[in-house]
């Protein structure tokens with residue numbers, strides 16, 4: 352009897368190959384597996400550190416050669432308008448699977464015989480590995496000083512980037528942050544574009560000669576590497592950690608160090624985010640208005656500059672500016688604690704502190720890509736230059 356069973360199971364293995372495998376034990380990975388059958392995986396995002404539902408997931412799948420597999424999510428709202436992002440046989444060539452591929456929170460993929468591994472994610476992933484690769488290829492790296500801001504609660508290094516004028520003391524300083532919410536990967540491609548432009552654009556000499564940039568690419572480094580949602584992390588997330596005693600080492604350190612470093616010269620802070628996964632405002636690039644009208648006025652100027660300078664694939668429309676008091680942007684939203692943007696307004700000399708939201712997939716009808724994100728970073732860099740120049744010109748007549 353045993354022998355018969357053995358023979359049958361050998362035939363079974365031969366006929367169907369090994370069972371498909373799903374894994375998330377790599378930087379940025381996130382998935383909960385409920386069940387895997389011959390051709391269907393029942394899965395959902397891991398929300399275990401969250402107080403509310405969110406949508407980040409990212410996994411790799413193996414033993415897929417020649418198979419047709421359905422990935423069935425046991426949660427709503429886990430796909431962008433263009434479906435999942437995916438990369439076959441490596442984790443580098445990300446594409447969107449497509450608008451019409453999702454039915455009942457699931458998609459099906461037919462793998463070729465030569466496919467051995469595939470990566471799928473709600474968004475185009477971005478972790479420390481991507482940032483290091485960017486830095487090692489960037490032109491004019493000599494202008495960059497990379498150091499460690501602090502160690503995270505889990506002992507990881509938090510990158511700190513300084514781009515300083517080579518000669519004199521800087522006239523103005525700018526602070527740029529990203530990934531206060533770990534899963535917001537599209538923001539990181541825009542940040543790459545900003546850095547690249549500041550270093551290399553011929554017409555951005557003003558920035559290289561007068562402005563010092565402090566850039567913190569991973570505000571929730573542990574969350575980014577662990578593949579956590581970050582947004583709505585319990586009991587409060589990194590972007591609500593700017594009053595009373597900070598819970599996280601990174602936020603505590605910048606509250607402690609940035610005011611002194613700034614020495615009254617920080618004129619602008621910019622915090623780059625990504626919104627919710629789908630629909631409405633979440634599919635446009637937009638700025639988030641602050642509560643105080645004198646600061647909002649400065650945001651408006653910058654918003655008009657973004658619209659004017661958006662000559663690459665991804666557009667910005669001033670009409671999408673979200674004033675304080677509208678949609679989610681109300682006092683209730685900040686009841687857990689101050690955001691970086693609000694904290695930025697308290698810095699001595701600051702004229703503008705703003706949040707910029709970069710969609711994951713659909714950007715006013717254009718499709719988000721790594722290059723598209725970088726292109727919009729160029730738009731941001733030119734707008735920073737024009738905004739800072741307008742301030743310094745005004746100061747000369749004060």
Ligand SMILES: [Zn+2]
Nearest residue numbers: 532535624625
């Ligand atoms: Zn965010």
